[in-house]
Amino acid sequence: MACIGSGRLCARVEKLCLLGQVTQIRRKTNYARLKQFTTQPSARTFVQSCQYGSMRTQAPGPQPQVAMDPYLLLANDLKDIYTDIRRELELNTSQPELSRIATYYFDGQGKALRPMVTVLMSRAVNCHQLPGKSLLLPSQREVAMISEMIHTASLLHDDVIDQADFRRGKPSVNALWSQKKVAMAGDFILAVASMMIARLHNDSVTKILSQVLQDLVQGEFMQLGSKETENERFAHYLTKTYRKTASLIANSVKATAVLAGADEPLSELCFQYGRNVGLAFQLVDDLLDFVSSTAAMGKPAAADLRLGLATAPVLFACEKYPELNPMIMRRFQEPGDVEHAFELVHRSRGLEQTQFLARQHVAEASRLASSLAESPYQKALQVVGDFVINRMK
Amino acid sequence: MFRWGTAGVVFVRQFSVLSSREGCPAIGSYTFQRRKNGDYAVTEKRYYSTKLAHNQKPDWNKAVSEAEKIVGYPTSFLSLRWLLSDEIANVALHLRKLVGSNHPLLKTAKSLLYNGRNNMQAWGLIVLLISKAAGHNNVQEMEEDKAAGVLHSQRALAEVTEMIRTSHLVHKGLVNIYPGMYAEQVELNDLTFGNKIALLSGDYLLANSCVELASLQNQDLVELMSSAVRDLSEGEFLGRRDQQNNPLPSPDEVKDAKGDWTRRNVLSAGSLLGKSCQGTLKLAGHSRELQEQGYLFGKHLALAWQACLDLEPFRTSSQYTPGSAFNLTSAPVLFHLQHDHSLFEEIEKGIDSVENVDYEKIHSTVMDGPGFELTKNLQKEHSQQAMEVLSVFQESDAQTALRNIIVAMGDL
Structure with a gap:
């Protein structure tokens, strides 16, 4: 686990170097980021959670820093999650190809x-x-698997539609298998997840988690067309x-609380x-689409713009540059639109x-977590936001 | 909001009535004309077949409409609720953009609209009939739909069955796009967009069926129906496939043609109908044994139905156009291949695309062999097994209606 932790840090430093190459205009924002990265991650997170005013006392125990990294804290809980998901999927089919596609991203x-x-929430709520009873219930661990x-x-299903050839540093499923098979494999994963949900034998949990599916689809539909006014x-x-994005995280932690x-x-x-946390995560994602998508990273800059999507940075920019409005309306379709909007x-x-908005959501999440009974897990919940804000990928 | 002009295309599926046997015109079919403003005008055309009156055997169409009366309303209205949504109106809007492209989603939509008996649109109806035939135990009065004689939850399950099936059909209708397949960028864009709409529409139905199932508060049922979704998707991976994922027989598998056919069709049809019938008996509080019988009934009925569909191109009375495509893993072809391997020579030409085989040749070869008769036996076998299950229920209108449907389907 420790090596994963340092790997994470290395990746950040690497990307940090890349950031140095971006244009001058961005320097101001990046400077703020640079400052954060110069401090040790554990110390940084500690300092920041103090800033939110949620932690009045020092964390108990001899090694508060270790307890602060949620991934380290949960190393044992998380280490077999992917193996268990793969096993569950493999158990449900006798078709090797389906099995390969379905387990491909659970690597x-x-x-x-x-x-x-x-x-984290499961243990904190417990x-x-x-x-003193932080023991993770098997059903709560199942919910964690189901959410993934x-x-x-x-x-x-995103890969079927998007033509991207890579995801998470390896060929995406659509580059390796046909659209129909990938779509069917997606349905298969969903079906197996639904069966796992059913086996929890909890009516409210089933309701909560099936709501997520509806939200996901409705979100996709909202992304298809937007005729709404500027307001x-x-x-x-x-x-x-x-x-x-947020519904899945919100409802998964809710389900886990219900199980507790x-x-x-x-x-x-x-x-x-x-x-x-989910909203902040997506806001940062939308931000990174503008910041970290340099030519050096081998990923097209402003992928969202190219897809015709106006995310938070564009919508905020609209206030100062109303000429963005017609571009948003035509979904950046005309030649030069993407570059101009990016600029x-x-x-x-x-x-x-x-970023400010993302920070507000993180602060709110942290505030909410502070009202839970004190425990290492509760403290780690307050730190999750910083991981979300400071992530580089 | 729901609007005729936009959602009408999909909406009309609900009004289409199963067309009758022997290829005579549908009793009530609906056509739409595009108005100048781009909206669709829906007009109803009614044909009354004279054949119907003279037909001695229980007519398919008659059997279904009689059965619909028994459950109190046309089952084609079953899934009406999920159509009254922004999302579907949105899909209909986008479908219009696809008109003129040759994305198969249009074909899927059309077949849902007009559908011959090629689509088992009556699955919801079957679920309701078996519900009514079995009756229910220890249920509160409030939960019963008195007019139809079924529980509200059973009606919801029938709806879920149709949603799952439609979702699967829509996802199956995606196009596999290969590099260099389309020279024209416009065509590629159309197909990509079509795929997107098809994927989203299928997901929409799937998500809604999950929500609907969750509301029934029966976790065993959720697990059962989810496993049916799993089976449907697994079914798409069986055996050899061409580039568009159309199935091809393989020499190894046809050594046991019947087993091969059964494996394929239990996953792609039998499982869903079987589990839906099992599930509806579960909702009514019946014993595990009876639930098992329900599963067998649905499974055998679906298989009989599939055998019946497989026979269609080979019937003397059918309107089969020589040379047009049919399923290469349909029962008559598989049975023929089991006894005559030489036909594989022709089948192998379809390894890239099933369109490349000479269907006229395969058709005439199969017609000269035992495939047709063996398939008829197969259908009879499954029909009989479904009938046997029915006999465990008390005499009732619903039971008779189910018998009539089975009789109408085959020439028992």
């Missing part, structure tokens, strides 16, 4: 953000319910972001925590504003 190379947050499976099923646009964007026997206010608190976003304060 342990992903961030496992969803299982991590889910397990402690909250019964002080739902996420991956949606990745597979409605940001609300539309936020709703879409909730449905496409949480009452309505507590499970709602967990839901709101997940919602805020305007960087000239505006759109990126800063997006």
Whole structure:
């Protein structure tokens, strides 16, 4: 686990070097980032969570820093998650090819953000319910697996549509298999996840998690067309972001709280925590699309713009540069639109504003987590936001 | 919001009535004309077949419409609720953009609209009929749909069955796009866009079926129906496939033609109908044994139905156009291949695309062999097994209706 931790750091440093090559306009934002990266990650997160005012006392125990890295804290819980998912999928088919496609992305190379947050919340809520009893319930671990499976099923379906050849540093499924088979494999993962949900034998959990599927599809539909006026646009964007990204995290942690026997206010608190973390995560994702997509990274810059999508940085930039409006309306279809919009976003304060908004959601998540009973897991929940904000991929 | 002009295309599927046997015109079919403003005007055309009256055997169409009366409403209205949504209106809007391209999604949509008996649109109906035939135990009055004699939950399950099936058909209708396949960028864009709409529409139905199932608060049922979705997707990976994922027989598998055919069709049809019938008996509080019988009924009925569809191109009375394509893994072809391997020479030409085989040749070869008769026996076998299950229920309208459907389907 330690090596993963340092690998993570190395990756950051590497990308940091790449950042040095980006244009001058971005230097201001990047400077803020650079400052963060010069401090040790554990120290940094510690300092920042103090800033949110949620941690009045020092963390107990001799090694508070270690407890601060959620991935280290949950090393044991998370280490077999992918193996178990693969086994579950393999058990459900006798077709080797289906098995290969379905398990392709469960190679342990992903961030496992969803299982991590889910397990963290499970243990934190368990402690909250019964002080000192942080033991992870098998059903809660299942929810963590299910959340990653739902996420991956949606990745597979995204890959059918997007023509990208690479994902997570390896050929994407659509580069290796035909569209029909990938679509079917996505349905298969979803079906197996649904069976796992059913086996938890909890009516509310099933309802909560099936709502996620509906949200995901509705989010995709919202992304298809937008005719809303300028005023409605940001609300539309936020709703879409909730449905496409935050709903899965929010409802997974809610489900896990319900399994811990949480009452309505507590499970709602967990839901709101997940919602805020999810929104921040997507905001940062949208931001990175403008910042870290340099030619050096081998990924096309402004992928979202090319897909015709106006994300938060563009919507913020609109305030200063109204000429972006017609471009948004025509989904950046005309020659030069993408480049022009990209340029305007960087000239505006759109990126800063997006990061500010993401920070607000992270602060809110942290505030919510601070009302749970104190435990290493509860403290780690407060730190998750920093991972989200400072991530580079 | 729901609008006729945009959602009408999909909406009309609900009004289409199964066309009758022997290729006579549909009793009620609907056509739409495109108006100048781009909206569709839906007009109803009614043909009354004279054949119907003279037909001695229970007519397919009659059997279905009689059965629909028994459950109280046309089952084609079953899935009406999921159509009343922004998303579907949105899909319909996008479908219009695809008109003129040759994305198979249009064909799928069309077949859902007009559908011959090639689509088992009556699956929801079967689920309702078996529900009614079995009755229910210890259920509160509130939960019953008195007019139809089934539980609200059973009706919802019938809806879920149709949604799952439609979703699968729509996903199956994606196009596999290969580099260099299309010279024209426009054509490529159309197909990519079509794939996107097809994928989203299928996902929409799948997600809605999950929500609907969750609302029934029966976790065993959720697991059962999810496993049916799993089976459908697994079915698409069986055996050899051409570039568009159309199935091809292989010499190894046809050594046991019947087993091969059964494996394929249990996954792609029998499982869903079987598990739906099993599930509806579960909802009604019946014993595990009876639930098992329900599964067998649905499975055998679906297989009989599939055998019946497989026979279609080979019937003397059929309107089969010589040379047009049919399923190369249909029962008559598989049975023929089992006894005559030489036909594989022709089949192998379809390894890239099933369109490359000489269907006229395969058709006439199969016609001269035992494939047709063996398939008829297969259909009879499954029909009989379905009938046997029916006899465990008490006499009722619903039971008779199911018998009539089975009789109408085959020439028992």
